[in-house]
Amino acid sequence: MDEAKQEELFWKKIEAEEKIEPKDWMPEDYRKNLIRQISQHAHSEVIGMQPEGNWITRAPSLRAKKVLLAKIQDEAGHGLYLYSACETLGVSRDTLIEQLHQQKAKYSSIFNYPVLSWADIGAVGWLVDGAAIVNQVSLQRTSYGPYSRAMVRICKEESFHQRQGYEIITQMANGTAEQREMAQDALNRLWWPSLMMFGPTDKDSPNSAKAMKWKIKRESNDLLRQRFIDKTVPQAEILGLSIPDPDLELQADGSYKFGEINWQEFYDVVQGNGPCNKQRLDHHIKAHNEGAWVREAAIAYGMSKSKETIAA
Amino acid sequence: MSEVKDNQGPLWEVFIQSKNNLPYKHAGSVHAFDGEMALQNARDLYTRRGEGRAIWVVPSNQIISSVPTDEDSFFDPSDDKIYRHPTFYTVKEGVKNM
Numbered sequence: 001m002d003e004a005k006q007e008e009l010f011w012k013k014i015e016a017e018e019k020i021e022p023k024d025w026m027p028e029d030y031r032k033n034l035i036r037q038i039s040q041h042a043h044s045e046v047i048g049m050q051p052e053g054n055w056i057t058r059a060p061s062l063r064a065k066k067v068l069l070a071k072i073q074d075e076a077g078h079g080l081y082l083y084s085a086c087e088t089l090g091v092s093r094d095t096l097i098e099q100l101h102q103q104k105a106k107y108s109s110i111f112n113y114p115v116l117s118w119a120d121i122g123a124v125g126w127l128v129d130g131a132a133i134v135n136q137v138s139l140q141r142t143s144y145g146p147y148s149r150a151m152v153r154i155c156k157e158e159s160f161h162q163r164q165g166y167e168i169i170t171q172m173a174n175g176t177a178e179q180r181e182m183a184q185d186a187l188n189r190l191w192w193p194s195l196m197m198f199g200p201t202d203k204d205s206p207n208s209a210k211a212m213k214w215k216i217k218r219e220s221n222d223l224l225r226q227r228f229i230d231k232t233v234p235q236a237e238i239l240g241l242s243i244p245d246p247d248l249e250l251q252a253d254g255s256y257k258f259g260e261i262n263w264q265e266f267y268d269v270v271q272g273n274g275p276c277n278k279q280r281l282d283h284h285i286k287a288h289n290e291g292a293w294v295r296e297a298a299i300a301y302g303m304s305k306s307k308e309t310i311a312a
Numbered sequence: 313m314s315e316v317k318d319n320q321g322p323l324w325e326v327f328i329q330s331k332n333n334l335p336y337k338h339a340g341s342v343h344a345f346d347g348e349m350a351l352q353n354a355r356d357l358y359t360r361r362g363e364g365r366a367i368w369v370v371p372s373n374q375i376i377s378s379v380p381t382d383e384d385s386f387f388d389p390s391d392d393k394i395y396r397h398p399t400f401y402t403v404k405e406g407v408k409n410m
Contacts, residue, residue, distance in 0.1 A: 149340075305345075
């Protein structure tokens, strides 16, 4: 079949809401954009383990510790589902990790902010996972089959994350005056970076138009951000915490008008100048390098095993 | 080992049977250096919440797949045999349990 015909078939599938599968023909740009988006998503899950991992030894109870461990293990799992989906596009795991280390691939900027208190752990689950869920629910309908299936799996697991975060922030908000202050402080610091997780406004989002045409992305940044705000503001009200936005205003249609996002801060963090960019990447590289001897031993073991099999 | 580049090991496809007597379903892939390691990695990754009672792992390069561009001609033989479906046949009204 010639390429024009294959491309026609590809668009027919996209239009009919059918999924594109790994062995199907796809435009080279579609493949490239998918690799960029899925790997960025995978790296975010894995880098996201770091700020929370710092709190495992300081969790205030055994229950809290077990829950946090399970959540972080899930994040590793989500990273692996996504690497697995990405590898179906013909790129190897080693290449993906190399791209992260060489800063050719990005991860979500939110993880370049520090997690300073136990209340922050609550706010991360509530706001960061909450924002991720809004994005991921939308991505369940993405046009690439393996990516879509990974999203379905991740969404099933993610709601536990948001609930555990909300439970922590609820406990803090209902605790002593000092704990309440910590909860409000966490919300103050993490609210705006959480809104930035949805990316630039639609008019400034260079990758959006193509991604929407290919149905890699299904809904626009601004629409998803608004959905998150409308869901989250009432959740803060129930806790008696205030959203750090003087311009926030409930409108007649039930949605909230909100203030101007500091886009300069967003671009600064994306370009590597956030509070923790260097720390996060250095740590990933260090952990990877320190694991080299394990992989080396495993490679040797694997090779001797396959020789045995051949001999037998 | 210096001649082998640092790597994550070969890729294995993972199939999970969620309950007894249900067919195995593809779940995703894992990296591992042998079958036993692949099984353990698949268990840790794909069955953290009781999603499965049994797992198959298969080296990804051993999967033989039909070619999507040939799907029309490849599956053609099944498209023109409508008499393989029960709805092809008319049954006299009043006939039961058929």
